[in-house]
Amino acid sequence: MASSAPSKSHWRFSTVPGFFYQSEPSTDASTFDYASSNFGLIPRPYPTDTTLPDSDTKTPWERFAHHIRTLNDTADENTCYKVLFLGRHGEGYHNVAEREYGTLEWDRHYSLLPGTATESWIDARLTETGKSQARTAHNTWAQQIKDGIPTPESFYVSPLNRCLETAYITFSxxxxxxxxxxxxxxxxxxxxxxxxxxxxxRSPKSAIEAEYPTYIIEPGFTETDELYDPVLRESDSARDKRFRDLLQDVFTNDRMVFLSLTAHSGAITSLLNVLGHRRFELETGGVIPVLVRGERVGGELPEMRVEPWFPVPN
Structure with a gap:
């Protein structure tokens, strides 16, 4: 896995509210439907509408995109705005098993097994329901594109197969x-x-390359999974630190404004936490957009308090 040299500056992140329903405390995550709600875009005027020719004929997405680009054009050199479309993978066979056995028994026993006689949980794949959820995301994007949504300029994806396939079905x-x-x-x-x-x-690098030959694998990506440990599991605070490191990497090296990240429930929980967003649990296949303000500040990155990884419970 690629590592970067220590920097004399780092990014500080915050979520900008007032643009997507998901960032509003009044929105109930358990009933919210991104597919029927324009990904959650709040219909509203923008102060930049006056600088957009024929703004009264533009779609809400077109006016939103103009506003975000204007924010970046007028921001100081140490401030930038990005819109992150965070997508959770569709249902996998492991999700079905957790529902069947219950979360307590899943975490205690079944999640440690390779699977059953009929299905594998190692680097779990999508069920037919999961593939259907990814197709829903694809169709939602297709409709929103007709309405002028700013499409992602960069696409990032987890190396786990359920995300690799979800992203492929969603965007191809x-x-x-x-x-x-x-x-x-x-x-x-x-x-x-x-x-x-x-x-x-995760699967070996060569297996990912064989199944998804058009995908770009980042430099330093190892052939075998050197991070997975069958005995120790990452704590929530360690996961938060990992995603803060990921965002430091993205904001430092990617100049694009509209980004797609296809990931997992725990991953998105940490991303939202690091971004200062309210907790918002996504169903499998769900998508949440977040408007992020990044401020580059001097000095070394502050330390995060990280709990130790814990062993397999008895």
Whole structure:
């Protein structure tokens, strides 16, 4: 996995509210439907509407995109704005098993097994329901593109198969730059909580390359999964630190404004936490957009308090 040299500055992140329903405390995550709600875009005027020619004929997405680009054009050199479309993978076989056995028994026993006689949980794959959820995301993007949504300029994806396939079904064939063929960047740090659960171990690099030959795998990505440990599992605070490191990498090296990240429930929980967003649990296949303000500040990155990884429970 690629590592970067210590920097004399770092990024500080915050979520900008007032643009998406998901960031509003009044929105109930358990009933919210991104597919029927324009990904959650709040219909509203923007102060930049007056600088957009024929703004009264533009769609809400077109006016939103103009506003975000204007924010970046007028921001100081140490401030930038990005819109992150965070997508959770569709249902996997491990999700079905957890529902069947219950979370307590899943975490205690079944998640440590390779699977059953009929299905494998190692680097778990999508069920037919999961594939259908990814197709829903594809169709939602296709409709929103007709309505002028700013499409992702960069695509990132977890190395776990359920995300690799979800991203492929979601974005292939949309007819926008970067999707024909679909060429996302596979990022090791974008994976689910690491350790213990066999569904969270990844396939070898060569297997990923063989199944997804158009995908770009980041430099330093190892052939075998050197992060997975069958005995120790990553704590929530360690996972938060990992995703803060990921965001430091993305904001430092990616100048694009609209980004897609296809990941996992735990991954998105940590991303939202690091971004200062309210907790918002996604169903499998769900998508949440977040408007992020990044401020580059001097000095070394402050230390995060990280709890130790814990062993397999008895």
């Amino acid at each position: 064939g949309l007819g926008v730059k970067g999707t024909e063929p679909f060429r996302p960047l596979v990022k090791e740090l974008l994976r689910e909580t690491i350790g213990q659960h066999t569904c969270d171990s």
